Amino acid sequence: MSEDKHPAAASAPQNEGAKTAADVVAEQFLSAEAQATTLADESRYGLSQWQLMWRKFIRSRTAIIGGCAVILFYLVAAFANFLAPYGGDQRFIEYLYAPPHTLHWDAQTGLYIYALETTFDPETLKAVYKPNPSKKIPIRFFVHDSPYKLFGLIETDLHLFGTTEKDVGVFLLGSDRQGRDMLSRILIGSQMSLTIGLVGVFLSLTIGSIMGVTSGYFGGRIDELMQRLVEVIRSFPSIPLWMALSAALPQHWPPERVYFAITVILSLIGWTWLARQLRGKVLAIREEEFIMAAQLSGAGNAWVIFRHLIPAVFGHIIVIATLAMPGMILAETTLSFLNLGLRPPLISWGVLLQEAQNLESMRHYPWLLTPAIAIALAVLSFNFFGDGLRDAADPYSR
């Protein structure tokens, strides 16, 4: 850990190495905005690097909002089965494509919804639902409904809210083609959509760190070979390449295997970006005195890499990982939306949006689009969070 590094060291010229000229110019200007804010605070000289980062991070309001939102998203994903009134595949055959319920409140019954009356359109034979104001259905908290396993371990059937009547569901975001509650499916879908990003980033990070650190530290032949490989992979536009790879997955594979295969496919391309970013950082740090000092005092390569280099770039690894998350989430959703990624019975936000693919269903059942809002919010929070982290990761910049 380079804790004893004096703030002045940050102004040392950065050796960006053999990146293309374009990358260098762009990166310099990308960070210019971050450097525009200054804080001349004497007390920070005694702080460790992590304390400095923390101080810088909490000064940005958007970063904190983003960070809290990200934590909230993962908490929701962890407790999704409890928060959702129903199981992801629980069907209410009486209520296909039911419109969203509106919540009402009065002192006597508490929270309630109106029961839906079903009539059939004589021309289209479609069910038409109308709320019946004379029939109130109370909403109760901590009700027992479909059983599930919390965290995959604890068997329970407790749900945050629901109705007391057995066959009458509460659909705050409407129901889908098969009469499944959209809200429950969005909540449960968050588990897939958010973890696939996490697992994908973890895999890419592992490959990317190994490749990036080795090629940045050793340089020469290894570096050239890796640069070539990265260049070839990056010569493909990512979405068509992802599409081609996912199309190669056999149709008969079980869902778990498809899930894993998709994360691998995402990482196969994702690592290149991480490796390139890390390589640049390693190239810069390799030239610093503390690395030279370690080498001169007889430390082996492995020691230098694991004891000095990795701790020094660890902050950047985290930042790069966070910044890569939105891309992963978007990639999964896009692939699933195009029927090339996860497929039912798995539930993810992209899978849910498959239902909104045709104009007909969008015209009549616009609530099928609600998963899109969840996607946008999740990606937005990750962007805010990652942006704040990036600014904070370089605490020595003005």
Next chain:
Amino acid sequence: MITFIIRRVLAMIPTLFLVSVLSFIIIELPPGDFMTSLAANVGTSGSSMDAATVENLQRQYGLDKPGYIRYLTWISGFVRGDFGYSLDWKRPVSELILGRLGLTLLLSIISLVIMWVIAIPIGIYSATHQYSLGDNILTFLGFLGLSIPEFVLGLFYLFIGIFVFGVSVTGLFSAEMEKAPWSLAKVLDLLNHLFWPALILGAAGMAQLIRIMRGSLLEILGQQYITTARAKGLKEKVVINKYAVRVAINPLISVMGMQLPSLINGATVLGIVLTLPTTGPLFVRALLSQDMYLAGSFLIFLSLMLMVGNLLSDIALAWADPRIRYE
């Protein structure tokens, strides 16, 4: 400058070769080939194809030869402009893809132009009015643009088209224009159908450009030559537009190369959502039916488009910023 260009073009050739090999391998990955997936499809529809017919067809189309021979026959055709034969469409690949690639390119270019035309003035405004209400709102909108994937924006666009304007916004032409002969009205109709998709396609890139323009201009405005220009008594307008913006634009040119992949990605996905005849819909179909020459050609051409785009943006940067050439 000329040597710079020649060096870059030569460096592209081995990459392109590796790209073509990889494309072929990826397309060949799924077990079976077009004939077996055809047989499976026929099987599900009731009638069946016996093994002998499948084998005959495989031989007829050369599908029984080993992979490397098929690759060599296929790739050697590229020099002659023969990209293979689409088994699904029973037509040469070149007939099928050229128009589609053209539209993808057109859409990307329109979107690039829109991006620049909108992003630069906004970036200048944001930088000259730093932390003002307008700047904050624009920054937030920029983040929003970065966060919503193209296909979701495309869905919202369809949604608004249906609910607010009551028109269907898919395809390239309005229904009444579809069969009409070419006229000014039809061209306008086409542009109208391309403008919004292009804007959607450019949303994320635009947000990025605004941020970079803002940051870069802010940095330049703090430099001494700007102070000198102001001290000389130049008008603020001249200082900004002639002195600062000229230099601040360079990083924008350099990110152009990085934005191309997302434009091509977006055009593919958006084409599927809005049923535009871009590469997207045909590519998906080719992938699913294992129409390998068609899918492979798409992959190669999209990559080529990306590489040429990168080359052009590097040349543009070297032209706009002479410092780059001598590195």
